[in-house]
């Protein structure tokens with residue numbers, strides 16, 4: 001059978017709650033919710049939306065990292081899922097509409113082995129933050145970091161692509177992946193747009209589904 005890859009979102013998918021939502025709730029004040037609503041409705045892309053939201057934050061790098069270290073929890077089944085993928089030679093990469101720093105801190109805290117990841121960059125000057133979008137893609141006007149090109153790249157290499165996500169930045173990849181696991185906003189979106197998806201809550205459920213569908217490509 002075909003070789004396969006799991007391409008997964010980070011915030012709200014590997015972590016139980018979106019780490020950016022936590023950061024914004026704590027350090028940005030309530031105005032960010034209006035911007036988030038515009039992003040969800042599609043009137044504002046994530047590229048501009050995230051910039052506007054983060055501009056409201058007053059947070060130092062230390063406060064930011066301390067928050068991640070104390071407040072963030074991950075899906076308790078995620079590490080077991082990674083072992084399952086390793087055994088079955090399923091490649092796993094993380095693609096995030098948030099920041100690499102969040103992934104680094106959280107992975108270190110929970111002892112998650114290094115996974116390839118692609119994310120935006122956050123920098124600090126005192127309590128002001130600055131964002132960089134190193135992976136902006138010209139094919140997509142709305143995303144700061146469009147995740148669809150990763151799916152396309154692996155499809156072109158002959159992979160069966162499995163995507164897991166929960167939110168707005170997962171819309172573009174959900175349109176092109178071979179198998180989509182969706183929850184929360186992404187599940188609603190897929191439902192509205194007629195994109196086939198499998199509802200899930202944890203990576204444990206994704207594992208069960210892959211086993212039941214005999215999507216174990218090298219075993």
Ligand SMILES: [Mg+2]
Nearest residue numbers: 009011012167
């Ligand atoms: Mg997410």
Ligand SMILES: [Zn+2]
Nearest residue numbers: 140143146172
């Ligand atoms: Zn996009």
